Amino acid sequence: MRVRFWGTRGSIPVALTSADIRDKLALALVAASGRTFASYEEAHAFAHAELDPSITHTFGGHTPCVELEVPGDEYYVCDMGSGARPFGVHVLARQARRSAVVNVFMSHVHWDHIMGFPFFGPAYVPGTKIRIHGCHDVLEEAFRLQQREPCFPVDFSQLGADVEFVKLEPGRSHRVGALTVTPHLQLHSGDSFGYRFEHGGKSVIYSTDSEHKLENRQEAESFARFFQDADLVIFDAMYALADAISVKADWGHSSNIVGVELCQMARARHLMLFHHEPANNDATLEGLLREARRFEELTRGEQPLRVSSAYDGLEVDL
Numbered sequence: 001m002r003v004r005f006w007g008t009r010g011s012i013p014v015a016l017t018s019a020d021i022r023d024k025l026a027l028a029l030v031a032a033s034g035r036t037f038a039s040y041e042e043a044h045a046f047a048h049a050e051l052d053p054s055i056t057h058t059f060g061g062h063t064p065c066v067e068l069e070v071p072g073d074e075y076y077v078c079d080m081g082s083g084a085r086p087f088g089v090h091v092l093a094r095q096a097r098r099s100a101v102v103n104v105f106m107s108h109v110h111w112d113h114i115m116g117f118p119f120f121g122p123a124y125v126p127g128t129k130i131r132i133h134g135c136h137d138v139l140e141e142a143f144r145l146q147q148r149e150p151c152f153p154v155d156f157s158q159l160g161a162d163v164e165f166v167k168l169e170p171g172r173s174h175r176v177g178a179l180t181v182t183p184h185l186q187l188h189s190g191d192s193f194g195y196r197f198e199h200g201g202k203s204v205i206y207s208t209d210s211e212h213k214l215e216n217r218q219e220a221e222s223f224a225r226f227f228q229d230a231d232l233v234i235f236d237a238m239y240a241l242a243d244a245i246s247v248k249a250d251w252g253h254s255s256n257i258v259g260v261e262l263c264q265m266a267r268a269r270h271l272m273l274f275h276h277e278p279a280n281n282d283a284t285l286e287g288l289l290r291e292a293r294r295f296e297e298l299t300r301g302e303q304p305l306r307v308s309s310a311y312d313g314l315e316v317d318l
């Protein structure tokens with residue numbers, strides 16, 4: 001199974017500005033001062049090996065959209081944030097005029113998780129089959145609402161694709177195409193649902209927009225069971241722990257440190273920090289990743305937990 005991240009930012013899309021690019025260039029020039037490079041390749045290798053990731057890399061970008069690729073003809077994707085636009089370009093290029101079948105799994109219908117759908121190219125192509133799965137009663141209403149006048153020029157009813165809404169039941173395993181999927185209720189304004197996906201002996205958890213009260217033992221244990229032995233846990237790490245337990249308590253999101261704790265309880269293998277705060281720049285996000293890795297080292301039991309931070313374009317093979 002391959003997991004491909006098309007959108008990793010929370011709440012609203014962000015882009016690097018010209019000032020950000022100049023800043024990164026200046027930092028790179030300072031780091032390289034005194035060095036000479038005979039070729040582009042040599043300079044490239046230096047940047048890759050010696051520059052700090054906060055200089056050479058950016059987290060992006062788009063709001064949540066995460067694809068799970070498994071052998072077979074159908075597509076599987078979590079949420080339709082603005083990352084759904086490049087995901088749609090990928091689907092159309094790959095299909096080369098053949099009709100696509102796209103299975104969508106919705107955590108919830110807050111705007112950052114549905115805003116990419118009106119820009120999802122395959123939705124305009126007759127013959128495309130889109131099945132939107134979720135546990136909310138308001139699922140269909142939310143998708144129709146955002147394309148209603150005067151907010152959007154193309155009404156939902158004008159889409160070329162055949163769009164079907166499929167209600168899933170939390171706590172129960174469902175078979176959807178090649179995947180087994182189990183939704184799990186999460187604490188968030190209007191409720192959100194995490195998903196456990198299983199295929200070929202591998203498991204991926206998609207758990208975004210979810211606040212945790214770890215002092216509530218029952219809640220922590222229920223999530224540890226949900227995450228149990230997962231190969232990859234995509235986790236809402238919007239805040240730093242200090243913010244999550246003080247000013248931003250009850251805002252419906254979690255932190256890098258809580259992610260480590262829950263994954264350790266669950267003996268999960270790989271934690272992926274996700275749904276980045278739009279106000280955080282690359283250096284701050286690198287800092288949150290370092291902090292989570294350090295905390296993991298200090299609290300490690302028998303099984304190490306790999307910790308990464310998601311960015312647009314990242315692919316993880318399981």
Ligand SMILES: [Zn+2]
Nearest residue numbers: 010011112209
């Ligand atoms: Zn969100």
Ligand SMILES: [Zn+2]
Nearest residue numbers: 108110188209
């Ligand atoms: Zn939300």
